[in-house]
Amino acid sequence: MSDTLQSIKVEAEKKIETAGDQEGLEEIRVSILGKKGALTQILKGMKDLSPEERPKVGQQVNEVRAFLEEKLQERKKSLKHAMLTERLKRETIDVTLPGKRQIRGHRHPNQIALEDLERVFIGMGYEVVEGPEIEYDRYNFELLNIPANHPAKDEQDTFYITKDILLRTQTSSVQARIMEKGKLPIKIISPGRVFRSDEVDATHSPSFHQVEGLVVGKNVTMADLKGTLDQFARQFFGPNTKTKLRPHHFPFTEPSAEVDVTCFKCGGKGCGVCKGSGWIEILGCGMVHPHVLEMCGIDPEVYSGFAFGIGLERVALLKYEIDDMRLLYENDVRFLSQF
Numbered sequence: 001m002s003d004t005l006q007s008i009k010v011e012a013e014k015k016i017e018t019a020g021d022q023e024g025l026e027e028i029r030v031s032i033l034g035k036k037g038a039l040t041q042i043l044k045g046m047k048d049l050s051p052e053e054r055p056k057v058g059q060q061v062n063e064v065r066a067f068l069e070e071k072l073q074e075r076k077k078s079l080k081h082a083m084l085t086e087r088l089k090r091e092t093i094d095v096t097l098p099g100k101r102q103i104r105g106h107r108h109p110n111q112i113a114l115e116d117l118e119r120v121f122i123g124m125g126y127e128v129v130e131g132p133e134i135e136y137d138r139y140n141f142e143l144l145n146i147p148a149n150h151p152a153k154d155e156q157d158t159f160y161i162t163k164d165i166l167l168r169t170q171t172s173s174v175q176a177r178i179m180e181k182g183k184l185p186i187k188i189i190s191p192g193r194v195f196r197s198d199e200v201d202a203t204h205s206p207s208f209h210q211v212e213g214l215v216v217g218k219n220v221t222m223a224d225l226k227g228t229l230d231q232f233a234r235q236f237f238g239p240n241t242k243t244k245l246r247p248h249h250f251p252f253t254e255p256s257a258e259v260d261v262t263c264f265k266c267g268g269k270g271c272g273v274c275k276g277s278g279w280i281e282i283l284g285c286g287m288v289h290p291h292v293l294e295m296c297g298i299d300p301e302v303y304s305g306f307a308f309g310i311g312l313e314r315v316a317l318l319k320y321e322i323d324d325m326r327l328l329y330e331n332d333v334r335f336l337s338q339f
C-alpha cells in the first residue's frame with residue numbers, strides 16, 4: 001500500500017474516533033469519501049498509473065474505503081447512543097416533587113339556576129331552543145304586538161344597531177321565530193341574553209338573561225299555564241311553594257299576569273328576602289294574543305297557547321340569597337365558589 005494511502009487511512013481513523021458529534025463526523029466523511037475527498041482524489045489519479053499497478057491500487061483504495069466506511073458507521077452509532085444516554089440523564093423527572101396546583105373555576109350561579117330550571121321543564125316535555133341576540137325589530141317588537149309608540153322601543157331603553165336591527169330586549173323574540181316555522185304543537189323554553197339601556201345598580205344591568213317559555217297547541221288553556229307554573233315553582237323553589245297570578249299587561253298576551261311565589265325563606269310570613277310581603281315576583285306570563293298567533297301564520301280559531309318569561313338573574317339571586325346583582329358579573333372565584 002502506498003504511503004499516501006496508508007497515512008490517509010491512519011489519520012482518518014484517528015479523526016473518526018475523536019469526532020465529537022454527528023456534524024463533525026459528516027465533515028470527516030466528506031473530506032475523505034466526498035467528491036473532493038482524499039480517497040476520491042487517489043482514484044482519479046489512477047489513470048496515470050501503469051496497467052499492472054492500476055488493479056492493485058484500485059483494490060487497496062477499495063479496502064481502505066470499506067474499512068473507513070465501517071469505522072464511520074460504528075462511530076455514528078456510538079455517538080447516537082451517547083447522545084441518548086445523556087438526554088435521558090438530563091431529562092429525568094423527580095416524581096417526588098410536589099405537583100403544581102391548578103386553580104379551578106366554579107360554575108356560575110346563573111348557570112346552576114339555568115340547569116336546574118331546564119331540568120324541570122325538560123321533565124315536563126319541553127325542548128330547549130335558542131335565538132339570536134342581535135335581532136330584527138320585527139321579531140323583538142312588531143310580531144309581538146308592540147306598537148311603534150311603545151316605551152320599550154325608545155332609544156333610551158333599547159340598543160339599536162340600525163333602524164331595523166337591535167340587541168334584543170327580551171327572549172320573547174324567539175316566540176315569533178318558532179311560530180312562523182309552522183310546526184305544531186310547540187312546547188319550548190328559550191334561555192338567553194337580553195339587553196336594555198339601563199344604568200348598573202344592585203338590581204339592574206344593561207345585559208341580563210331571561211328564559212322564555214311557549215306552548216301552542218289545540219285546547220291549551222290558562223289552567224295549563226297555571227298548572228305548569230305551579231309545578232315549576234314547587235320543583236325549583238321547594239315543594240311547599242305556592243303561586244299567585246296578578247293581572248298585568250303585556251302587548252303579546254291576553255290576558256296577561258305577573259306571577260308571585262311564596263317566599264322560600266319565610267314560607268309566606270314575611271322576611272327580609274320578600275321585603276315583608278311573603279311573596280316574590282318571578283315572571284310575566286299570559287295567553288298568547290290571537291293577533292300574535294295570526295301574524296305568525298297560526299289560526300287562532302283552532303290553536304291557542306300560553307307564554308311566560310322568567311328573569312334568570314332574578315331567580316338565581318333569590319334562590320341563593322344574593323343581594324346585589326353586580327356580584328354576578330364580577331366573576332370573583334371566591335364569590336362564585338360559595339354556590
Ligand code: DAH
Nearest residue numbers: 170172284285286307308309
Ligand atoms: N318579555 C317580557 C319582559 O321582558 C316578559 C314576558 C311577559 C314574557 C309575558 C312572556 C309573557 O312570554 O307572556 O318583561
